[in-house]
Amino acid sequence: MAVNLTPMYHKAEEVFRQAKTTAEKLAALEEMYALLPKHKASEKMQADLKTRMSKLRQAGEQPKAHGGIDLFHVDKHGAGQFVLIGMPNCGKSALVGSLTKAHVTIASYPFSTHAPVPGMMAFEDIQIQLVDMPPITADGPMPGMIGAVKAADGLIICIDLAADVLEQIEVCMGMLESRSIVPLGREPPEGGIAKRMLIVGTKVDLPGGADSFQALKELHGDIAPMVAISTETSEGLGEIPRQCFKLLDVIRIYSKEPGKPPDKGKPFVLPRGSTVLDLAGTIHHDIAANLKRARIWGNNVYEGQSVTREHALSDRDIIELHV
Numbered sequence: 001m002a003v004n005l006t007p008m009y010h011k012a013e014e015v016f017r018q019a020k021t022t023a024e025k026l027a028a029l030e031e032m033y034a035l036l037p038k039h040k041a042s043e044k045m046q047a048d049l050k051t052r053m054s055k056l057r058q059a060g061e062q063p064k065a066h067g068g069i070d071l072f073h074v075d076k077h078g079a080g081q082f083v084l085i086g087m088p089n090c091g092k093s094a095l096v097g098s099l100t101k102a103h104v105t106i107a108s109y110p111f112s113t114h115a116p117v118p119g120m121m122a123f124e125d126i127q128i129q130l131v132d133m134p135p136i137t138a139d140g141p142m143p144g145m146i147g148a149v150k151a152a153d154g155l156i157i158c159i160d161l162a163a164d165v166l167e168q169i170e171v172c173m174g175m176l177e178s179r180s181i182v183p184l185g186r187e188p189p190e191g192g193i194a195k196r197m198l199i200v201g202t203k204v205d206l207p208g209g210a211d212s213f214q215a216l217k218e219l220h221g222d223i224a225p226m227v228a229i230s231t232e233t234s235e236g237l238g239e240i241p242r243q244c245f246k247l248l249d250v251i252r253i254y255s256k257e258p259g260k261p262p263d264k265g266k267p268f269v270l271p272r273g274s275t276v277l278d279l280a281g282t283i284h285h286d287i288a289a290n291l292k293r294a295r296i297w298g299n300n301v302y303e304g305q306s307v308t309r310e311h312a313l314s315d316r317d318i319i320e321l322h323v
């Protein structure tokens with residue numbers, strides 16, 4: 001039986017031939033792998049592509065110590081970055097695909113994602129970054145992946161409600177614990193880190209999904225907040241941006257120039273507890289250095305009240321800075 005390669009595949013192969021850097025070559029190979037028809041006749045090609053990808057990944061990691069590229073590093077954008085963790089085929093890519101415009105690979109076979117894929121998820125008037133990741137297994141994550149997990153502002157742990165939920169929790173939490181990463185609110189071991197985490201039960205539309213979610217909540221509800229979702233029916237999807245925003249514990253501040261209406265388009269996003277001076281420093285260090293006074297419109301204050309540099313801001317406050 002012949003392997004019928006699509007024009008898209010040939011295009012990806014051409015991109016591979018033209019690629020100069022390891023990252024470009026790897027991205028092209030991944031595209032070729034995604035576009036390769038998966039059946040018996042293509043098994044040898046699949047294996048061959050996997051070997052080539054694996055060699056490139058190793059090559060990509062070698063020079064890291066000498067300042068080379070980190071294939072798992074994703075530049076942060078928006079109010080915060082959440083990295084997805086989960087076992088093969090649990091629905092990570094489908095989730096990122098449903099909440100962002102990212103071009104993810106969703107497939108019925110496992111190990112379909114080979115590299116991080118970032119996308120921006122909207123929550124009201126801000127954006128939160130999601131990063132789709134290759135799966136982890138009982139043998140652990142792909143080499144190099146832990147750096148991205150540690151660097152993230154938060155983790156979304158995906159548990160397939162149509163599969164063995166307890167095994168998945170054990171594998172995911174065990175992997176994190178073995179790297180001294182614990183959920184926020186727990187004491188990390190020395191040198192470890194506490195991370196914001198959201199547990200997402202996926203495929204709740206499948207038979208037994210709702211019951212599995214209840215069982216998961218009863219047994220492990222103390223680890224982190226939990227949400228059940230389906231990318232098929234959209235159930236629960238709206239909860240994810242809300243929960244991520246809550247976990248990030250940030251506030252949105254709108255700036256206003258004297259005599260003009262506030263700029264409601266794009267708020268500044270700051271950690272909860274930030275002051276007027278923190279806001280000024282985020283805008284420009286000159287403004288922070290020369291800040292004389294500020295006026296505020298918002299919660300728990302009179303409209304346009306003058307406040308000091310040390311005044312702690314609240315979510316959705318409008319601030320007018322005077323230098």
Ligand SMILES: Nc1nc2c(ncn2[C@@H]2O[C@H](COP(=O)(O)OP(=O)(O)OP(=O)(O)O)[C@@H](O)[C@H]2O)c(=O)[nH]1
Nearest residue numbers: 089090091092093094107108111112113135230231
């Ligand atoms: N019924 C149902 N199927 C889903 C849902 N989410 C994902 N799937 C299916 O589950 C399979 C795996 O989905 P992916 O999103 O590719 O899974 P993944 O976790 O990214 O897989 P890897 O990249 O291999 O780790 C696909 O066939 C999806 O269509 C869901 O909410 N409901």
Ligand SMILES: [Mg+2]
Nearest residue numbers: 092093112113
């Ligand atoms: Mg995937």
